[in-house]
Amino acid sequence: MITLYTFASGFGEFSYSPFCTKAGYLLKMSGTPWERKDLHDPRKMPHGKLPAIALDDGTIVPDSDNIRAHLEGLGHDFDAGLTSRDRGISRAFIRMAEEHMYWHQVHDRWGDEANWAIIRKEYFDFLPALIRGFVTSKLRKDLIKTMHGLGLGRLTGPERLERIEPDLQAIAAQLGEQDFLFGDTPTAADASVGAILGGIIGAPAPTPLSQRVADDRVLSAYIARCREAMG
Ligand SMILES: N[C@@H](CCC(=O)N[C@@H](CS)C(=O)NCC(=O)O)C(=O)O
Structure with missing residues (x-):
């Protein structure tokens, strides 16, 4: 049986x-025992x-894209029924x-003081108290440096919201009246987009971005459908 190594x-x-x-989500969709x-x-x-993931022979397959490829190698097509054009569009949504979008979620959690206070405790309570402050400050500093390198960390709050807005609109437009991005059943793109949007809306302390998504009837219902169908 496949073992998924995951954060809690x-x-x-x-x-x-x-x-x-x-x-x-991909493992659940694939129907493989795990x-x-x-x-x-x-x-x-x-x-x-x-x-x-750890396979029966002890092989470890890292990275969600490789996990997808492994499951596809077992015979599961996450994009069954999609045209090659839609498969291309799916790939673009996954990358977006x-x-x-993932980095906006990281910024909301690690760059925002109210969220940082919560996640520091939630993620790192297992660390011995003696080293917790040092380790968590270093991790945070490294991530803030990464976000600065990406450019996202140089934007003001309103600029960040403006930057992600077209992505949110693209998702809502692609959804239209459909339950999922490519119809009434989830595909690979929903596993990625649903997970990232779920992470954004799940900010433990509300942020302008998490509020933007929570207030969006189409997006919040979509996140709930993804959790229900694939969680
Ligand atoms: N491209 C990778 C990204 C995985 C990733 O960034 N994981 C983060 C958690 S969201 C992680 O393990 N971070 C720990 C670290 O970088 O030390 C995938 O698709 O699996």
């Missing part, structure tokens, strides 16, 4: 990490990150969610 559940999500949530094992520390994983 929390804030209404399968995992604190949207990439782990995505992997859980179990989860929650980890605190990803450093022993091949990429030093989560999610990863994972490589852009």
